[in-house]
Amino acid sequence: DAGVTQSPTHLIKTRGQHVTLRCSPISGHKSVSWYQQVLGQGPQFIFQYYEKEERGRGNFPDRFSARQFPNYSSELNVNALLLGDSALYLCASSFGANQPQHFGDGTRLSIL
Amino acid sequence: QKEVEQNSGPLSVPEGAIASLNCTYSDRGSQSFFWYRQYSGKSPELIMFIYSNGDKEDGRFTAQLNKASQYVSLLIRDSQPSDSATYLCAGLQEDAGNMLTFGGGTRLMVKP
Numbered sequence: 001d002a003g004v005t006q007s008p009t010h011l012i013k014t015r016g017q018h019v020t021l022r023c024s025p026i027s028g029h030k031s032v033s034w035y036q037q038v039l040g041q042g043p044q045f046i047f048q049y050y051e052k053e054e055r056g057r058g059n060f061p062d063r064f065s066a067r068q069f070p071n072y073s074s075e076l077n078v079n080a081l082l083l084g085d086s087a088l089y090l091c092a093s094s095f096g097a098n099q100p101q102h103f104g105d106g107t108r109l110s111i112l
Numbered sequence: 113q114k115e116v117e118q119n120s121g122p123l124s125v126p127e128g129a130i131a132s133l134n135c136t137y138s139d140r141g142s143q144s145f146f147w148y149r150q151y152s153g154k155s156p157e158l159i160m161f162i163y164s165n166g167d168k169e170d171g172r173f174t175a176q177l178n179k180a181s182q183y184v185s186l187l188i189r190d191s192q193p194s195d196s197a198t199y200l201c202a203g204l205q206e207d208a209g210n211m212l213t214f215g216g217g218t219r220l221m222v223k224p
Contacts, residue, residue: 033212042116042200042214043156056209090155097210100146103155 002027004093004104012110013081021076021107025093031055032074033101034066035090043090049074050097078109086111115139116203118215126223131188133218135201138182142203145177145184146212150198160186191222 005024013019025032031050035043045058049068068074072093078085088108092101115138125131137145144163148156160175162168162184168175174187184203188195198217205211 031210033210035212040216042202042216043212045209045211045213048209048211050210054209056211058209058211088155092212098144098204098206100158100161101212102158103148106155 004091004102006089006091006104006107008107009105010108010110012112014112015081015083017081018077018079019081019109021078021089021091021109023074023076023091023093023104025072025074025091026102029093029095029102030072031094031097031099031101032068032072033092033094034074034076035092035103036060037088037090037106039087046076048097055097081111083111085109116201116213116215118199118201118218120216121219122221123218124221124223125191127191127193129191129222131191131195131220131222133186133188133199133201133220135184135186135215136182137184137201137203137213139203139205139213140179140182141207142205142213144204144206145175146202146204147173147175147184147186148200148202148214149195150200150217152197156200188220191220193222193224196220196222 033048034046048056
């Protein structure tokens with residue numbers, strides 16, 4: 001069975017641009033969470049979606065938004081990119097909202 | 113600020129020894145804890161989860177949880193060079209949108 005898939009793998013943007021990252025959960029999983037990981041640190045929670053509704057939001061500015069589609073895939077959008085947004089963006093899926101989360105390979109975003 | 117704390121390491125053990133990784137947490141409301149392994153340049157991989165006080169064993173891995181002391185540990189028996197990675201401890205905050213709060217990770221080095 002396929003794991004969590006994320007696209008693109010790598011992305012280079014410049015300051016002020018916007019970006020859309022995509023995630024497909026493990027088949028049968030209804031919850032998707034997004035995390036940001038800066039080098040040398042643990043992942044930081046951005047959002048959780050379950051059954052297409054936002055269930056949690058971390059301490060990130062309103063430039064970050066997300067949504068979940070009827071097939072449970074998800075998009076993370078970041079507007080007005082800043083240099084500090086350079087990070088590995090991880091998507092995790094779980095069967096239920098409070099079940100173990102499995103991560104995809106991530107999208108490495110570089111802001112120039 | 114609810115936190116999960118880990119010693120950053122590196123923790124160096126010889127091949128075949130037991131590696132002991134430790135984690136403390138501040139949120140008494142967290143009921144579920146997870147250990148992830150992250151190789152350099154890769155995404156976190158779930159290796160163990162524990163919900164109840166006591167020990168949980170899976171192959172060479174044993175997770176231990178002591179809610180009274182707010183302490184979680186991971187033991188790796190018969191450590192192999194392939195176990196060399198960063199190990200991330202995470203607590204689930206169900207009252208905060210099922211957010212996983214991660215420690216900074218402990219780098220484990222297993223020497224042949």
